[in-house]
Amino acid sequence: MAHYIDGYIIPIKKKNLKAYKKMAVLGCKLWTEHGALDYYECVGDELNLKWGIPFAKLCGLKSDETVIFAFIKYKSKAHRNKVNKLVHSDPRMNMQDMKMPFDMKRFSSAGFKSIVNM
Numbered sequence: 001m002a003h004y005i006d007g008y009i010i011p012i013k014k015k016n017l018k019a020y021k022k023m024a025v026l027g028c029k030l031w032t033e034h035g036a037l038d039y040y041e042c043v044g045d046e047l048n049l050k051w052g053i054p055f056a057k058l059c060g061l062k063s064d065e066t067v068i069f070a071f072i073k074y075k076s077k078a079h080r081n082k083v084n085k086l087v088h089s090d091p092r093m094n095m096q097d098m099k100m101p102f103d104m105k106r107f108s109s110a111g112f113k114s115i116v117n118m
Contacts, residue, residue: 003037004077005112006084010068011059016101017043020068023101030093031072034086038073059106068102077111 012020024041031039044066047056059067074080087093 001117002076003114003117004074004080005114006072006074006080007110007112008068008070009059009108010070010102011061011065011106012068012102013064014066015064017066019101023098024068024070026092030087030090031083034090035079035083036072036074038071040072041068041070043068077113080111 010020021041028039028041044055047061047067048054055061055067055069059065061067072080074083
């Protein structure tokens with residue numbers, strides 16, 4: 001069964017990881033409550049591997065930064081759209097007063113059709 005994935009790459013200052021994790025825990029709760037199949041928030045550990053373009057270079061990371069690699073798994077694109085509509089209308093998602101712990105101008109996201117999965 002093919003799934004649909006929302007993926008995120010987020011450069012972030014290391015000092016802001018605690019604040020980001022707090023936000024990510026709420027995100028996990030909201031997306032899974034509203035039907036997402038899986039939810040992952042991962043922080044960079046080995047960012048300068050010897051093959052391909054290292055994430056650190058790709059993201060233009062400074063010495064005081066790391067990167068968040070996050071993804072959410074859905075049954076299909078239609079399921080993703082339904083879940084995201086529920087999440088974004090959930091009152092707990094009100095982030096008007098929340099200061100983002102990362103620079104939104106460097107935040108990247110995309111939707112992906114899976115071609116291989118378990």
